[in-house]
Amino acid sequence: MIKEWQTPAWDNEEKTRLIAVLVTKDENGQEKKSTATVNKFDSNGKVSKDWSDILEIHGVKGVDKGTEARMAFRKEKERKQRRADEERRKSEELQRLFNSKLACFEIEEVKNSKNTKLRRKIRKSKNEIELMTYTSVLVMKEYAD
Amino acid sequence: MQTKSQGYLIVASRKKSFYVSALNLIESIRDYHPEAKFALFTEKRFMDHRCDDIDYVFECGDHIREKMYGMANSPFDQTFYIDADCECEHEDIANVWDHLKDNDLVFVKLTKEKEAQRVFVEVDFNGNSLDLCGGVCLYNSEKPIVKEFMQEWYDLFLKQEAKEWWPEGYPKSLARWDQFTLWWLTNKVEKYKDIKIDIFEDNYRWNWFAPFGFDEDGKHRLVKKEPVIIHYSCFFNKDK
Numbered sequence: 001m002i003k004e005w006q007t008p009a010w011d012n013e014e015k016t017r018l019i020a021v022l023v024t025k026d027e028n029g030q031e032k033k034s035t036a037t038v039n040k041f042d043s044n045g046k047v048s049k050d051w052s053d054i055l056e057i058h059g060v061k062g063v064d065k066g067t068e069a070r071m072a073f074r075k076e077k078e079r080k081q082r083r084a085d086e087e088r089r090k091s092e093e094l095q096r097l098f099n100s101k102l103a104c105f106e107i108e109e110v111k112n113s114k115n116t117k118l119r120r121k122i123r124k125s126k127n128e129i130e131l132m133t134y135t136s137v138l139v140m141k142e143y144a145d
Numbered sequence: 146m147q148t149k150s151q152g153y154l155i156v157a158s159r160k161k162s163f164y165v166s167a168l169n170l171i172e173s174i175r176d177y178h179p180e181a182k183f184a185l186f187t188e189k190r191f192m193d194h195r196c197d198d199i200d201y202v203f204e205c206g207d208h209i210r211e212k213m214y215g216m217a218n219s220p221f222d223q224t225f226y227i228d229a230d231c232e233c234e235h236e237d238i239a240n241v242w243d244h245l246k247d248n249d250l251v252f253v254k255l256t257k258e259k260e261a262q263r264v265f266v267e268v269d270f271n272g273n274s275l276d277l278c279g280g281v282c283l284y285n286s287e288k289p290i291v292k293e294f295m296q297e298w299y300d301l302f303l304k305q306e307a308k309e310w311w312p313e314g315y316p317k318s319l320a321r322w323d324q325f326t327l328w329w330l331t332n333k334v335e336k337y338k339d340i341k342i343d344i345f346e347d348n349y350r351w352n353w354f355a356p357f358g359f360d361e362d363g364k365h366r367l368v369k370k371e372p373v374i375i376h377y378s379c380f381f382n383k384d385k
Contacts (some may be wrong), residue, residue: 119172
């Protein structure tokens, strides 16, 4: 069994725990990848073998570099997630607005109105405030007429 | 030379909300194409005074897929069918007829982008793809074979839904989709092999689903120019 540690990064501020990708290859050449958390000290208080192996290959600078890369990756992931959430929110808003428009068109005065100019304004409303404003204006006009 | 009649066809069955939305769709098309002709297929129980200024109003059944029945019975020579839960937002609607060219049917094609997958959950099967979207369809309704195709799409889907027809070797989960029936007719039925099918050049502009979302500049995703038809299908209030 061949063991290889890849892309290690610090997992705590004290730098007594790190996280790394462990790649193992068995006698048949079958490769397996897993993410492992490695503590500096084992249960007897001695520096663990995995820890020594990782530091020997990558060095403290290598782990620092890996940590920076991991943090940048995480930040980018969070940015993308925020963007996706915002996009979903906007999309849901658009669809909610559409349902509200249809509800406005079912108000008796709006339903019976031939005022195409205001009906168009209602349809083109970009948000709930515009929608309510134009609907109110149309209803008032219908009453006035 | 006699000019061909052209018109928009909308079907609103089962729920009042589809009827209300269909009326809104008609008005939204008139905003950009005031001379447009319309055919509305709907249930008698929904019809009211708002049908009076629609060129053709036909009664249809209460099945969820009455749209294919409507499509088979278009009163126009060239027809642009649009799902009722859509809205028109662009003046290019008036030029939709230019896309028919010498084709019999023109569809929007479902694609594989992650934004598209927010809407279309079950597209690939057995190495094939249900990639023709039935949300809109521009077609040459003057040709008898095209009308027969629409009628068979309707009839076969009813059998498929009633579990009276299903081809062997195909995932049963697809039985709920009329898109499968469409795929079957366009790929497996000899009678329709010469029907000319094309895809809208600017694809999703003609059936842009609201969940596709907007990019960081606020522009609609998956299209280069603003959409002509916005589809609210996924979150549309269908319960009323």
